[in-house]
Amino acid sequence: MRVLFATIGATMLCAGAAQAQDGATTPGGKEALTLLVDGVKFQTVAGNGQVPAYAAYLKAKLLSAGFAPAEVQFVALGETGYLTARTPGRDRKAKPVVVLAHMDVVAADPKDWTRDPFTPVVENGYVFGRGSLDNKAGLSMAVATLMQLRRAKWVPQRDVVLVLTGDEETTMQTTKAAAAAFKDAALVLNADAGGGQLGDDGKPVVYALQAAEKVYGDWHLSVTDPGGHSSRPGPDNAIVHLATAVTRIAAYRFPPQQNEITKASLAGTATMTPGPLGAAMRAFSANPADTAAADILSADKRYIGQVRTTCVPTMFNGGHAPNALPQRAVANINCRIFPGTPRAAVEAKLVALAADPKVTVRFNDNGTIEAGASPLDPKVLGAVKAAVAKRAPGLLVVPAQEAGATDSMHFRAYGIPSFGVGGVFMKPSDSFAHGLNERVPVATFDPGVAWWESLLRTLG
Incomplete structure (x- = not known):
């Protein structure tokens, strides 16, 4: 999961929603929690060959x-693959619609963790384990919701297809294949992006x-x-x-950019962000x-990804x-490119910045x-605002641009509208995706299943 909390100011005020529950109590929430706890046990790391086994478990549940x-x-x-489950529609x-x-x-690495990363632990209101947040929590809530809707004999207006990929964290070859198989989709709802931010008091x-x-x-x-003896250095090294x-590349700042999403995101966030940062968002x-405003935003690591291409x-x-x-000397330059900017243009800039014929630049x-x-x-x-209103009345919905990358890119490449609509609500301080002691709050499961049911009934 590429959680988007970093796009939201840390100084925001509470929107006035009820405190989250302490545990899963609804049938759907309990089922999603069980799916997650079981799912963490599957070590679906690239090269382990465990994705087919996890998919077989999910298939049996469906x-x-x-x-x-x-x-x-x-x-x-x-050694991997992708799983699909179709809910037939009336038309x-x-x-x-792809979920x-x-x-x-x-x-x-288990040596680095407080707990074994692939032995799920439910403790102090959290599920701990690798993938608990990225992305098995969102996956489990979506699967539990579709199971619940199937038992209720729900028939959507159009087919709803669950698509679970098997190598999003590496080469995305399963994503590429799945996107090609469903390139006729009307819409993609991605559980691996988007989400709700909670304040320190646990309120949205x-x-x-x-x-x-x-x-x-x-x-x-x-x-x-050619090198040589270090006692006889020449002009080249x-x-x-x-x-x-x-050093020249690291010092360079790409020009600021904006699109419909970042414009709406910063304008919305500005309403709850005081001081110079909020003023820069508005400007x-x-x-x-306004390069001065862009530079203020770029000075904050939470927002630099929203205003320009970055190469580090x-x-x-x-x-x-x-x-x-x-x-020989080799360096890797990692770029996160603003949508709409061609890679070729970024490469040309890197070559120009290197400004040295001895330096080879290769993508x-x-x-x-x-x-x-x-x-x-x-x-x-x-549909998202309606689901938010049920979960946290009055909560602001802000469009957001991901600084990272998700499976949605392969569907967007076919022109399919794709949106991150994850049902996980949590504090930024609790987010350890890709890091040590990854966890997800148990309290998000009951409302998370209700969240997905609301979206699917509305958009399906």
Whole structure:
């Protein structure tokens, strides 16, 4: 999950909603919690071959709720794959709605964790374990909701298809295949993005509706040289050439940019953000050419991803011996590109900034693709606001742009409107996705299942 709490100011006031429950009490919430606890046990890290086993577990649960065998299919791709479950609609010719989530998780070293990452623990109001937040909580709530609706014999207007991918955290090959299989979809609702922010008192303060994400890109910069004895240095040094180029790139600020999503996000957030930061949000949302306002926002790591492309050095390796001139030096530059900016333009800028013919700049293709923002759909926005009103009356809904990357990019590339509408509400201080001691609040499961039911009944 790429939770969007970082787009929301930490100084916001409470929207006046009731305190979250302490545990799962509804049938749907209990079922979702059980699915999560069982799901964490599957070590669905790339290379472990556990995604098919987890998919088989989920398939059995869906069949037990009344899905027909022909409606639930697993498509194997190497050691992973993707799972689909179709709820047939009344109009079989209408384009389907896709409910999207991912089954895989990032690696976790048990030596670093307080608890074993793949032994789920429910303690002090949280479920601890790798993937508990990213993305097995959202997946479990969506699956539990579809199981509940199937038992209730719900028939949507159009087909609703659950799509669970198996390598979102790595190459997204299952996502690519699933997007191609469902490129006729009318809409994608992604459980791996969007969500509600809670204040320190546990009360909701804002909901972020993800409608865009930045484009991921890695470039390898390298310098080679004959090297030699370190006692006889010459004018050229591979490490020096590379370090100089990397320093220039790190110091550069890409021009500020804005789209419909970031404009609405900053304008909405500004209403609850006091001081110079709130003033900068108002100024920049009104005028994207206001570079002074953009610089104020960029100085805050929560907002730099909202106003411009960023490129930063993330890895550096050079030399082969302490007493020898380096024969090779390599650096990785990781860029998060503002939607609509071509990768080719970013690469051209990196070459210009390196300003050194000895520095080779090469794009490292990891399977991510270029995709623009999804235009705000009044029906989706209305459905989300209705679901929010049931969960936290008066809560502000803010469109948001993801600084990271999700499966939605492959569907957006086909022109399918895709929105992060996750049902997890939590404090930013509790978010440890991809980190140590990952956890998710138990109290989010009851309202989370009700959340998904509201969205699916409205948009299905």
